[in-house]
Amino acid sequence: MAAPDAGRLAPALALVVNAFVWGISWWPFRELQSAGLHPLWATAFIYLVSVVLLLLARPGAWRGFAGQPLLWLLMAAAGLTNVGFNWAVTVGDVVRVVLLFYLMPAWTVLLAWPLLGERPTPAALVRLVLALAGVAVILHTPGAPWPVPRTLADALALLGGFSFAITNILLRRLQAAPPVTRIGAMFAGGALAAAATGWVGWSQGQVPAPVLLEGGRLGVALLLSLGFLVGNAALQFGASRLPAQTTSLVMLCEVLFASVSAVLLGAAGLAPGTWVGGALVVGAAAWSACDAPGAARAGTPQSAA
Template sequence: MTRGLAHVEEAKLGSLPAPPPAERRPERTIGIACLLATACGWALNWVAMKFLLQVWPPLFSRGLAGVVAAIGLALVAVLMKQSLRVPREAWPRLLGAAFTNVFAWMGFSSLCMKWISVGEGALLVYTMPIWATIFAWPLLGTRPTRRGVAALLLGVAGISVLLGGQSFAAGSGQLPGVSFALAAAVLFALGTVLNGAPLPLAPVASTAWQVGLGCLPMFLLGVAFESPQLGALTPAGLGAMVYMTIFPMGVCYLTWFGALRRLPPSAASTGMLLVPLLGTLTAAALLGEPFGTRQIVSMVLTLSGVTLALRRG
């Protein structure tokens, strides 16, 4: 009896050992599936954005797609009988998550392209796993393991090889672009580390709020400063807009938050290195962009790093 009571007290204090691997395996498998779905959806968005940016500016495009996606997610939440009411004490966390996970990540990574090339921007934005690993140590007490560091180095090496043909020279005219790209990486990494614990909202309702609150300022800034021409939208651009609304701004944010609930921040952020790799493969297949030895070496290095990061201990 005494032993049983002691066990209960230990459980209350959170000092019991973690569940055995067999109990954690389904959650981890779901987390990896969510991560891969996010990476694929965001990677294909590169190609979609290439079509869309020919007719519409970046902040307006992403902001509009996000606002429409948020409305759609809110309707889904209502149909699933999930409450959209936000507890008063949850608003600071919700606003912080919307800023780091959506506004900074999607908005700043779009803005940086006004001053630097796509390759240069991607090279800086996808330093995100480095920052997530750094933040996880003081904020979560998660010390980097040798395997985690090795996985990160392999992934970063793969992305560096992929983008090694870009001539990066941060002159004074490029500093705003460099600043926005690094801000996107650092803030999204911070959000990745801080948002592992879910908000006190149902998953679909939480995603609807974050996407809506993060994208509404983008949309308003785009209307105010980018002067979009609504009549310029082509059929290809419309298709890209529909895709971006449903998948990158809707489904992929659901799967990303699902991955964060089930995987360590370092593993989830390292898995995001698949995005530029898959984007390059997709662009080669659909747009005829170059794919040769450099891309193959990058693929081997990146996939090795991601596989190592997602392996069970």
């Protein structure tokens, strides 16, 4: 195998940072829910804070929307990603939700070819199979059915993963747009989609009204907002510089972060199968990050790594 490409190392590490933020985000969302704040309202608040901070730092961020209609699609895709994932991790088993969310590489393989012109190479398909085999090993429990959307959490996780695959592909398509504008679109999408879904759920009696946070819980919300600010900036940096399937596979590190954090905080047990499956997932991600196509260039459609 060729030596790791130094030009790809920084984007890959940036994606790992984003995966870490998302992988441990289930805990603060559950803390906020225990204080009476539904994850939809929590998501809307967190991203509203991020939008305000972004506009204070870069007041002209929205000027980049001119002539970039795909930014509106990015806003919608990022919003649905947050609605699906953030809600799912508070109502379902954390590890199961994250694993269903990370069927995302399969969606990317299907979408990246027609939308980006990135044909999956044989090596990319092998890495994809390796990663999905790891997911299957982690999910497998004797006598239990294979995961299908039987619960709200399952459906939300699948929705979030599909939307995240579209988000990553759009980030590749929008490399010409200013990075700060892409970040602003994702933050605004998170706030608007969560607020709109929360309002619909509230009007139907399915979502409780928002509550005011005080003291430590407000600090948790603000810290989570800062974490998503850093994580989304890292995603912008990494996903815009790597092929879509590479991004998807590197981001599978979130499975490991979520599993370990859930075990350490007493929210899950780590069975032997999880260790084996996690090793397969991380191995596929590391292989993908290190094995670069020779002609890879930012902004140029290419075969998936």
